[in-house]
Amino acid sequence: MLDKMLNGYKIILASASPRRREIFDMLGICYETQSSDIAEPLTGEDPALQAMRHAQNKAESVFAKSDQHSVIVSADTIVLLDGRILGKPESAEQAQSYLMALSAKTHTVITGICVRGAKGQRCAYEQTQVSFAPLTADEIQDYIQTKEPMDKAGAYGIQGFGSQFITRVEGCYFNVMGFPIRRFYEIAQDLLKKGML
Amino acid sequence: MLDKMLNGYKIILASASPRRREIFDMLGICYETQSSDIAEPLTGEDPALQAMRHAQNKAESVFAKSDQHSVIVSADTIVLLDGRILGKPESAEQAQSYLMALSAKTHTVITGICVRGAKGQRCAYEQTQVSFAPLTADEIQDYIQTKEPMDKAGAYGIQGFGSQFITRVEGCYFNVMGFPIRRFYEIAQDLLKKGML
Numbered sequence: 554m555l556d557k558m559l560n561g562y563k564i565i566l567a568s569a570s571p572r573r574r575e576i577f578d579m580l581g582i583c584y585e586t587q588s589s590d591i592a593e594p595l596t597g598e599d600p601a602l603q604a605m606r607h608a609q610n611k612a613e614s615v616f617a618k619s620d621q622h623s624v625i626v627s628a629d630t631i632v633l634l635d636g637r638i639l640g641k642p643e644s645a646e647q648a649q650s651y652l653m654a655l656s657a658k659t660h661t662v663i664t665g666i667c668v669r670g671a672k673g674q675r676c677a678y679e680q681t682q683v684s685f686a687p688l689t690a691d692e693i694q695d696y697i698q699t700k701e702p703m704d705k706a707g708a709y710g711i712q713g714f715g716s717q718f719i720t721r722v723e724g725c726y727f728n729v730m731g732f733p734i735r736r737f738y739e740i741a742q743d744l745l746k747k748g749m750l
Numbered sequence: 751m752l753d754k755m756l757n758g759y760k761i762i763l764a765s766a767s768p769r770r771r772e773i774f775d776m777l778g779i780c781y782e783t784q785s786s787d788i789a790e791p792l793t794g795e796d797p798a799l800q801a802m803r804h805a806q807n808k809a810e811s812v813f814a815k816s817d818q819h820s821v822i823v824s825a826d827t828i829v830l831l832d833g834r835i836l837g838k839p840e841s842a843e844q845a846q847s848y849l850m851a852l853s854a855k856t857h858t859v860i861t862g863i864c865v866r867g868a869k870g871q872r873c874a875y876e877q878t879q880v881s882f883a884p885l886t887a888d889e890i891q892d893y894i895q896t897k898e899p900m901d902k903a904g905a906y907g908i909q910g911f912g913s914q915f916i917t918r919v920e921g922c923y924f925n926v927m928g929f930p931i932r933r934f935y936e937i938a939q940d941l942l943k944k945g946m947l
Contacts, residue, residue, distance in 0.1 A: 554892050554914055579910060673835045686932060695751050713776060716924060716931045717751055726923040727913060735883060 556581035557731030558741055561626070562750060565628035567615040572712065572731045584626075587616045593629065595638050598713075603638075604631045605676045624750055625669040631705030632699040634660040637685070639707040645697050651708035654697065657687040660707070662729045668740050670750040675740050679733035680725030683711070688718060699729045753778035754799045755938055759947060762811040764824035769909065769928045781823075784810040789867035790826065792835050800835075801828045801862030802873045809866040822866040829904030831857040836904040845894050848905035852883040856918075857904070857908055859926045865937050867947040869925070872937045876889070878921030880908070885915060 561699045563582040566577055577584050589611040596603060607629035616625045619662035632639045634654055642648035665678040688696075701715060709715035711722075711729045727734040761781040763774055769793050786808040793800060804826035813822045829836045831851055839845035862875040885893075898912060899905035906912035908919075908926045924931040941947045 554889065554896075554911055557892060567859075574854075580914065581911070686935075692751065697756060700751075711923075714751055714753075714778065715936045716773075717777065718932070720932050721819075722923050723920050724918055725916075726908075726919050735915070735917050738883075738914045747936055 554580075555738055555741060556583075558745060559583075561621075565619060565623050565625050566627050567611045567616055568729055568731075570628075572710075573628060574732065576727060576732045576734060578730070585614050587618075588682070589627070595631075595640060597637050599617045600631050601663050601678045601680065602635050602667065604629045604663045605667070605678050606665070608665040608667040609669075609676050612667040614651060616669045617660070621671055626666070627669075628732050629665050629667045630662060630664045630706050630728075632660060632662055634658065636709075641704060641706055642702060642708045645703075648697050648702040648708040649693055652688060652693045652702065655685045655688075655707065655709070656693075657685060660686040664731060665726045666733060666737060666740070668737070668744060670744060672711065673744070673749040675744055675749075677723050677736055677740060678737045679728045680723060681726070681728045683719060683723075683729055684721040686718050686720050692718070751777075752935055752938060753780075755870055755942060756780075759819045760817075762820050764808045764822050765928075767928055769823075769907075770825060772892060773924060773929045773931060774929065784815075786824065792828075792837060797828050797830050797835060797858075797878065798860050798862065798875045799919075801826045801860045801873075802864070802875050803862070805806055805862040805864040806871070806873050809832075809864040809871065813866045818868055823868075823934070825861050825863045825865070825922050826862045826930050827859060827903050827925075829853065829857060829859055831904075832871070834921050838901060838903055838940045839899060839913045842894050845899040846890055846907040849890045849893065849899065850880045850883060852885075852904065852906070854882060856881040859904070861895075861925045861928060861930050863930060863933070863937070865941060867941060870941070870946040872941055875939060876922050876925045876933045878923070879921060880916060880920075880926055880934060881918040883915050883917050 569588040610628045611627035612625045663680045667676045755933045766785040808824035856924045864873045
């Protein structure tokens with residue numbers, strides 16, 4: 554398991570996300586966090602490639618400042634609806650418009666992750682389909698009042714009040730929370746096997 | 751949302767499960783818990799019907815002891831692999847045999863829920879497909895040593911160390927944790943609309 558696999562390594566989670574920290578805590582991994590402060594401009598490029606590049610940039614930025622014996626883990630989550638990327642809402646109005654768009658539809662959540670060790674790195678991504686129930690204007694207003702939508706890509710949190718609106722998930726659930734646990738497990742296992750950490 | 755919908759009602763969660771309490775806390779619902787101590791013998795009957803009947807028995811048992819103005823919420827979770835029900839393991843050996851059986855396969859998790867108010871009740875169930883990665887004997891041993899499998903149907907917890915073994919979920923994730931949030935939302939909404947709470 555991951556806590557045993559990574560035991561003895563200095564793991565740095567290059568993320569300020571409380572959800573990712575919660576996942577690392579749940580897995581019993583010993584780690585530090587270091588936020589990367591990398592801007593993540595969204596472009597017209599393939600969303601999976603963008604998510605992986607953002608993750609890689611975060612990992613490289615933290616790795617450059619680390620003691621080179623660290624293992625940096627980073628992730629970047631993108632919410633995609635009908636080909637359009639929904640970022641973190643900049644206002645309550647934008648959150649409302651995102652939630653109206655997500656209502657009664659299935660969207661895709663893509664998380665790119667990057668693991669950077671002294672001898673190499675590996676990037677990958679995972680994608681999950683998430684279906685929303687039809688939302689009323691009142692439900693959207695009540696949800697916005699909880700403030701939960703404001704710091705999250707796509708204006709919702711699957712682990713929180715937002716859970717009430719989700720009818721179905723297809724794929725990795727933790728990917729929607731912002732960190733694809735099983736994918737990370739496989740990458741860590743592979744890097745260790747090849748002596749790259 | 752549920753916290754607003756159920757505001758003013760005396761909600762009793764008829765369950766001793768920490769996972770269900772965690773979900774109610776996450777949803778901001780004000781509630782008490784009361785464990786029902788109902789035995790749940792597994793029979794050859796349809797698993798979904800069994801899960802609903804167990805949930806209903808738990809709710810009735812707590813309702814009978816309550817002040818009749820309460821709203822009782824109960825749930826019962828069953829893990830089903832190739833038509834066989836995997837209960838809570840009674841020993842480390844049984845946990846090992848369950849985990850070996852789940853390895854590299856997709857199984858079904860069914861949670862029956864029951865909501866019992868003064869003027870009526872509603873039972874329903876939700877089912878979710880869960881896919882396991884191939885597990886090695888070492889992984890299974892390490893996992894059993896965490897003790898996590900011992901108090902859980904099917905010998906794993908999706909929210910915990912067990913998350914590392916799950917490659918895919920199809921359906922309601924919270925159903926696998928033991929409580930189908932969206933289904934409960936719809937039942938509560940319907941019972942309120944019909945004046946049954």
